[in-house]
Amino acid sequence: xxxxxxxxxxxxxxxxxxxxxxxxxxxxxxxxxxxxxxxxxxxxxxxxxxxxxxxxxxxxxxxxxxxxxxxxxxxxxxxxxxxxxxxxxx
Amino acid sequence: xxxxxxxxxxxxxxxxxxxxxxxxxxxxxxxxxxxxxxxxxxxxxxxxxxxxxxxxxxxxxxxxxxxxxxxxxxxxxxxxxxxxxxxxxxxxxxxxxxxxxxxxxxxxxxxxxxxxxxxxxxxxxxxxxxxxxxxxxxxxxxxxxxxxxxxxxxxxxxxxxxxxxxxxxxxxxxxxxxxxxxxxxxxxxxxxxxxxxxxxxxxxxxxxxxxxxxxxxxxxxxxxxxxxxxxxxxxxxxxxxxxxxxxxxxxxxxxxxxxxxxxxxxxxxxxxxxxxxxxxxxxxxxxxxxxxxxxxxxxxxxxxxxxxxxxxxxxxxxxxxxxxxxxxxxxxxxxxxxxxxxxxxxxxxxxxxxxxxxxxxxxxxxxxxxxxxxxxxxxxxxxxxxxxxxxxxxxxxxxxxxxxxxxxxxxxxxxxxxxxxxxxxxxx
Numbered sequence: 001x002x003x004x005x006x007x008x009x010x011x012x013x014x015x016x017x018x019x020x021x022x023x024x025x026x027x028x029x030x031x032x033x034x035x036x037x038x039x040x041x042x043x044x045x046x047x048x049x050x051x052x053x054x055x056x057x058x059x060x061x062x063x064x065x066x067x068x069x070x071x072x073x074x075x076x077x078x079x080x081x082x083x084x085x086x087x088x089x090x
Numbered sequence: 091x092x093x094x095x096x097x098x099x100x101x102x103x104x105x106x107x108x109x110x111x112x113x114x115x116x117x118x119x120x121x122x123x124x125x126x127x128x129x130x131x132x133x134x135x136x137x138x139x140x141x142x143x144x145x146x147x148x149x150x151x152x153x154x155x156x157x158x159x160x161x162x163x164x165x166x167x168x169x170x171x172x173x174x175x176x177x178x179x180x181x182x183x184x185x186x187x188x189x190x191x192x193x194x195x196x197x198x199x200x201x202x203x204x205x206x207x208x209x210x211x212x213x214x215x216x217x218x219x220x221x222x223x224x225x226x227x228x229x230x231x232x233x234x235x236x237x238x239x240x241x242x243x244x245x246x247x248x249x250x251x252x253x254x255x256x257x258x259x260x261x262x263x264x265x266x267x268x269x270x271x272x273x274x275x276x277x278x279x280x281x282x283x284x285x286x287x288x289x290x291x292x293x294x295x296x297x298x299x300x301x302x303x304x305x306x307x308x309x310x311x312x313x314x315x316x317x318x319x320x321x322x323x324x325x326x327x328x329x330x331x332x333x334x335x336x337x338x339x340x341x342x343x344x345x346x347x348x349x350x351x352x353x354x355x356x357x358x359x360x361x362x363x364x365x366x367x368x369x370x371x372x373x374x375x376x377x378x379x380x381x382x383x384x385x386x387x388x389x390x391x392x393x394x395x396x397x398x399x400x401x402x403x404x405x406x407x408x409x410x411x412x413x414x415x416x417x418x419x420x421x422x423x424x425x426x427x428x429x430x431x432x433x434x435x436x437x438x439x440x441x442x443x444x445x446x447x448x449x450x451x452x453x454x455x456x457x458x459x460x461x462x463x464x465x466x467x468x469x470x471x472x473x474x475x476x477x478x479x480x481x482x483x484x485x486x487x488x489x490x491x492x493x494x495x496x497x498x499x500x501x502x503x504x505x506x507x508x509x510x511x512x513x514x515x516x517x518x
Contacts, residue, residue, distance in 0.1 A: 007365060
């Protein structure tokens with residue numbers, strides 16, 4: 001089963017007005033390792049033609065990317081209110 | 091005059107246990123949880139070991155959503171082609187009901203309801219940003235510019251302690267503080283689980299795995315627990331090894347675990363129903379934040395109270411106990427909350443098994459996350475077992491010769507085996 005299919009099993013209450021994680025594209029464009037791409041279990045960070053693409057909508061709020069990024073690009077906060085992933089089993 | 095005697099951040103096992111104890115003792119408690127309902131933001135294996143829950147919910151067995159009791163426990167080393175396992179079943183383990191397999195989505199909701207029943211005010215769907223601090227004293231909790239005041243705050247926010255970090259009360263987490271846990275819940279009919287794992291409808295199987303078959307320097311542990319009609323399957327991966335590897339995606343480790351021949355068979359025909367990920371505190375006492383301050387206490391995962399020696403993974407029991415001890419400290423000093431009185435929380439933790447376990451097994455992560463335990467030992471064992479059990483119509487060698495040959499082919503020296511073996515025994 002591909003990661004995309006696994007993520008499609010999840011329920012989210014997406015907050016369109018607030019991206020709880022943001023990145024600094026200037027830092028990402030010169031990043032030597034892009035460890036976020038390999039660390040994120042929800043495939044929120046991908047490289048498209050060598051350029052970092054980030055989407056917060058699939059985030060499972062684990063906090064791994066905040067630790068993974070040692071270059072200061074990731075700005076990590078929790079979603080506001082009860083937005084974000086909703087686990088059934090957890 | 092504060093709005094609440096105590097504000098508790100997080101309705102997981104630590105927070106809800108604290109809230110129950112506080113409310114039972116007449117305190118005016120606010121329990122704030124960002125998940126709605128509680129449990130929808132939490133991820134865990136999950137086995138609750140021990141009977142700590144009885145201290146706050148004496149008749150828990152009548153209503154707690156327990157999936158199954160652990161009646162068979164395994165620790166297994168997976169190499170590419172083999173599984174070497176220690177399997178333990180015991181009537182005594184069965185009767186003591188020491189291990190309770192739970193689904194946190196149901197369990198956390200149930201425990202939070204107990205806190206509400208005890209008199210705590212439960213507020214869900216609210217994310218706390220930071221502690222409200224005035225003149226060095228914690229005076230409550232804060233979201234945006236809203237402050238709710240409380241005489242004391244119990245921080246039980248879990249493995250990713252944003253409130254503590256945002257409040258400047260602990261540094262950001264590093265690769266060594268936490269590992270990444272990924273879990274899948276897979277649907278299987280109850281009768282299939284019973285047959286496949288050789289259990290009945292009340293009894294359950296819990297197994298931890300050492301995933302030595304992973305290549306490219308990756309280190310990871312795995313787990314499998316049987317729920318009522320689902321199976322919890324997951325991995326806990328070392329972040330610094332994943333970083334050093336630099337080419338493997340974390341979710342591919344989970345994929346490799348699922349595809350391992352001995353796991354694939356166990357989840358055959360199962361329908362994946364949920365994918366989840368969470369940080370797992372792994373650093374032990376070296377990752378522990380300051381456990382108290384002027385007006386606040388830290389409990390559960392936020393305090394790094396988890397423990398794994400490779401044989402057992404524990405945390406929910408520490409969460410419950412630390413929540414209760416935090417509550418007791420506040421109750422005993424209710425008219426005089428300050429840094430000195432709250433410091434007694436640490437004494438209580440030291441007297442209990444929580445800090446004793448963590449200090450006793452200090453440094454265990456250097457053993458469980460070592461190449462020796464993860465790779466060398468399983469490979470050696472595999473080679474010895476194959477020589478012992480694979481009958482090829484040849485004259486048999488003595489065990490000592492088999493071990494020597496296996497070590498030679500694995501480029502291992504006797505001195506390495508003895509030194510590393512001593513380290514393992516000493517720390518475990």
